[in-house]
Each structure stands twice: as structure tokens, then as C-alpha cells.
Amino acid sequence: MTETPRRIEDLADELISEILTFLLGAEYLSNTSSPVNPHDLSSGLNGRPAHVYGEGCELDRFRLVCKRFLRISTPRKFPRFVVRFSRRGFQRLEELLHMQLACHVKYFTYMVRPFYQGSGWPQLLDETDSDRFPAAQVHRARLQDQTRILDGNHDRDMLRKAMVAFSSLQQVKLLRVQDEADERLISQIRERSLEGTVGLDWEPACTRAVTNLAISLLASNCTSVRFVGPQISPEATVRLLQTPSATLSALGARLACLDVTFHSKMDLTSHMKLLSQAFHDFLLAAKNLTAIHLGFATAAPLDLPLEQIFHHIQWKRLRTLSIQGWRVTSQELIALISRHSRQLRDIRLTSIFLHEGSRWRDVLSVLHDDMDEVEQIDLREINYVKHFDAVSAPNGSLNGHGNGYGIGNGNGNGNGTGSAGFYPPLPLSIIVNHNTSPNSPSPPSPQPSFHQAVLNTDYLSFALRGHTRRSFSPSTLESLRTLTADDLRDDGITVSYDQRLFWEAWVLSSLSKVARRRN
Numbered sequence: 001m002t003e004t005p006r007r008i009e010d011l012a013d014e015l016i017s018e019i020l021t022f023l024l025g026a027e028y029l030s031n032t033s034s035p036v037n038p039h040d041l042s043s044g045l046n047g048r049p050a051h052v053y054g055e056g057c058e059l060d061r062f063r064l065v066c067k068r069f070l071r072i073s074t075p076r077k078f079p080r081f082v083v084r085f086s087r088r089g090f091q092r093l094e095e096l097l098h099m100q101l102a103c104h105v106k107y108f109t110y111m112v113r114p115f116y117q118g119s120g121w122p123q124l125l126d127e128t129d130s131d132r133f134p135a136a137q138v139h140r141a142r143l144q145d146q147t148r149i150l151d152g153n154h155d156r157d158m159l160r161k162a163m164v165a166f167s168s169l170q171q172v173k174l175l176r177v178q179d180e181a182d183e184r185l186i187s188q189i190r191e192r193s194l195e196g197t198v199g200l201d202w203e204p205a206c207t208r209a210v211t212n213l214a215i216s217l218l219a220s221n222c223t224s225v226r227f228v229g230p231q232i233s234p235e236a237t238v239r240l241l242q243t244p245s246a247t248l249s250a251l252g253a254r255l256a257c258l259d260v261t262f263h264s265k266m267d268l269t270s271h272m273k274l275l276s277q278a279f280h281d282f283l284l285a286a287k288n289l290t291a292i293h294l295g296f297a298t299a300a301p302l303d304l305p306l307e308q309i310f311h312h313i314q315w316k317r318l319r320t321l322s323i324q325g326w327r328v329t330s331q332e333l334i335a336l337i338s339r340h341s342r343q344l345r346d347i348r349l350t351s352i353f354l355h356e357g358s359r360w361r362d363v364l365s366v367l368h369d370d371m372d373e374v375e376q377i378d379l380r381e382i383n384y385v386k387h388f389d390a391v392s393a394p395n396g397s398l399n400g401h402g403n404g405y406g407i408g409n410g411n412g413n414g415n416g417t418g419s420a421g422f423y424p425p426l427p428l429s430i431i432v433n434h435n436t437s438p439n440s441p442s443p444p445s446p447q448p449s450f451h452q453a454v455l456n457t458d459y460l461s462f463a464l465r466g467h468t469r470r471s472f473s474p475s476t477l478e479s480l481r482t483l484t485a486d487d488l489r490d491d492g493i494t495v496s497y498d499q500r501l502f503w504e505a506w507v508l509s510s511l512s513k514v515a516r517r518r519n
Helices: 013-024 058-063 067-077 087-098 121-127 136-152 154-165 180-191 202-219 234-242 245-252 269-274 276-285 330-338 360-369 385-392 474-480 497-508 511-518
Strands: 080-084 107-112 115-118 171-176 198-201 225-232 255-262 291-295 320-328 346-354 376-378
Touching: 080 087, 087 136, 087 154, 107 202, 115 136, 115 202, 121 136, 136 154, 136 180, 154 202, 171 202, 180 198, 198 202, 202 225, 202 234, 202 245, 225 234, 234 269, 234 276, 245 276, 269 276, 291 346, 320 330, 330 346, 330 360, 346 360, 346 385, 360 497, 376 497, 474 497
Parallel strands: 080 107, 107 171, 171 225, 225 255, 255 291, 291 320, 320 346, 346 376
Antiparallel strands: 115 198
16 A cells, blocks of 8 residues: 655644744844834845835745644744834834734833923924924924823833733843934034933933833733843932832842843942842842843942842852942952852953952952853953053053063063063964854954944843853863963953953863863
8 A cells, every 4th residue: 555645734833843943044043024023124125124025034935835834933923022112113012912913022122212301392393494403303203202102101001011912021121222313403402502401311211111111021921031221221220219129029030131231421339329228129039030230331330349239149040140340359259259159151240340459360260260160251341440540530541551461472472561471372363262163352342422322233241252162272271271370460450451361261271160061
């Protein structure tokens, strides 16, 4: 008897879904645009978005084959949804809910503009010469949007409905949006000396967004959510003081990741000190955290003991620890890192400055000797408080102190004025294995200005950065294993870029880490 040939429709849904993964390839990794979620800004045919033509990608064509393929592929079509604070943005969100597609959304991004503040906006925009300031009409429309949304609490209502419907939600991201039209308006306000009358203010916009997102999340059944906020207004955290501890605890318990950077040009030390107890209640309840990033402006690092924020809390599931923009002692860092020594895989200490009397070699010794599980490390822009203050002071500068270290060029000369290079004297191109790692180092980039636009980017502090063992050649790691902390030549004064790179490689060269990976 001849066996009946098997056809693709005989396969299980799981197998068809796996085939679809191979079919999409790299295309699936990109943010596919759609009529409901046109967040991909790339152009399609003739410069028009691909979805205008219907079958803009392999996923679209796959969805048209039959109802079964449509059902299998729909979750892949709508994993991400981006909404702007605007009537059109909330209308798109309403359409998603009406089409019953919200259950497929895993990554939700909320993009908010600074709010129009002050009572002189109609007069300002009416008096502005449209030829000289063509963006006036844009701002009239945005101001109308803002007024209608706030008066009717439309943003709060829509976010709440959305969070309830986002049954697969994994991440919530809050982004600040500021474009060229906003920059021109700011220039107009300055030219006419109207700063005290009108202005674009991020603080009320951020405060309202954070509050509504928190309320909406608590009203949902979402758990294990990652929250990302790269430009959180410090003033928005004042609401923490007004929030009952039970509410803070309920919110913290729903988070799997907290990735927050506070956006301010001012020293926030006093402000954050007032919030110490609120951070205690919130972080203590966040028992499920696998990753945490708390960052402050690198130009004005926080001068507050770490435990005034972290309160000796230990997270049993924590895998990634990241702090940025902080003045601390080596003992504070060691205490925070050591109580998570058994589970941390990724450590990021960005723009961390040690007080006088502390040494980076002590911190590095712990990372090298006691942190067997660490697989990735980032020491970008670490240094000493004394050095930071010297180079940051008005008209201040260092007296050209050279440490003579650096990963040298083979002739014993480093990047300073001394004569002894690091051991081993390997060139930078050999130390870093460019062929095996996408994370090859680059010189530090300038910090963005405070008026720089933050558009629809997949910002995440925990994106791949720093170095892993694969960033360095095996021969380099082998040569570094003979070194001890005494060979690091930490002078307690300043840290160069090459020195940081050398220290990262030394930490990852630990034999205990190699043994663990072999077992």
C-alpha cells in the first residue's frame, strides 16, 4: 500500500512556527511596520512605508496564505507597540484594542513630549511670523492635543485599558521626545526673553507619565515586567513620598528589571536623600529583580552612600547590577557586589568615582577572586573623585600627571609620562580580540546635550556593552593570569582608558572563572 504523502498542513503549529522563524531570519529581528504599529521609520518601495503596499515583508506574505498561517504568525506581527502622547497616538492604541491584538504585545513604548507650560501660548503662537517660524502651526496642534487629553484624562484611561489587555507584556519603556520643532520653539522663547512666561517642561510630563503607567500596571495582571526609563525627571520621584508604602510594595513586586537613569544637570544628592525610605520600601518589595540599573548624570554624580538607596537589600535572582554617576568608597562597592557574588553575571560600574583613601585595586581584587559567575564587565569612565573635581572645576585642569601605564606598544612606554608600561607590554590591538567579539572598545563618546532629541530608539542600559572573555584573545588572558592586584599599578589618582581596558581583561582572566565554564 502506498503511503499518503505528507503536506505542510499536516505539521503541528509548533513546527510551522519554527519554520517561520527560519523563513524570516534577520527580518524578524527588525521592527516590522504595520498599519496599526507604524513604528519602523525605514522606507519601503519608492520611499513609502512597506505596509502601504500590503505585502511589505515575508511575514505579511506568510500571513496571507491561509487562516491557519494567519493565526500562527499574528503574534510575531505585533510583539511591539509604540504610542505617542497625542490624540492620534491614543487613537492607534484604541484601534489595537478594538482589533483584539493587544494580547500579542510584549514590548510597550510610551513616547512623551515635554508639556507646554504657562498661559501665554496662544498669544505667542499667534504673534509669531509664520514665514520666520513655520513650526507655529505644529505647536498649535500639539497644544490643542495636550489640553484635550489632560482635561479628559484620556491618557490615563487609555493606558489603563491597554495594560489590562496586554496579557503578554514583558517590558514598558518611557521615552522623552523632543524634535527640531521643539528646538526652534525653545530658541524663539529665549530670543524673546519669555522664559518666565511660557516654556516646554519635561518634569510635569514625566511625572504624569510615570504616575499613569504605575496606576495602569497595578490595575493589570502583568507580572515580571521590565521598566526602562532613560530620562526620568527627578521631580517625578517626589510622588514616591506621597505614595503609601503598600502601593509601592505592590508595584515593586511586579518588576523583573528596573532600568532608570535620572535626567538632571543639578546635583541630586539632597533630593535623593529625602527619598531614602521610599527606595527602601520599593526595592525591598522588588524581590524578583534579575537586573537593576540606577544611573545619574555623569556630569553631576550623586554623592550619597550606596546603602541610603540600596539599604543592604539582597536580590536572590539578580544577574545584572549596574550603577552610573556616583561618588562612593571602595568598601561600599565591595559590600554591594559581594552580597550578590553567587549569582551576578554582568557588572557595570559606569562613571563611578572613588573617594580619597579608596583604591580601585581593592574592588578589582574582589571581582577577580570572589566573583566566579561574572561573564561581562563594564568599567567605563571609572576614576577618582579628586581627578573628577580637578577636571570639572571652572578653568581647572590636572598638572599633566602621567601614570606611565596603559597597555603599551611593546617598548615599555604607556600613555603617560612614566617609563614603565603594564605587564605584559601587549599592544591594544592584541589585547582586544576584534575577530571574536562585537563589543570591541571605542573611546568614550561625548554625553548628549540636555536638549537632544530622544526618538524611537531601542534604548536599554542593559544592551550588550563592556567586555566578556571572548573580547580578549586566549593568549592575552593566559598572560594576565600570572598577575596579582599588586601588578595593576593603581596609583589612586587617575584611571586612563587603556588602564580600564586592562583591568577588565584581568578580572575576566581569573582561573576560577575558567574552571567554572569548563564544568
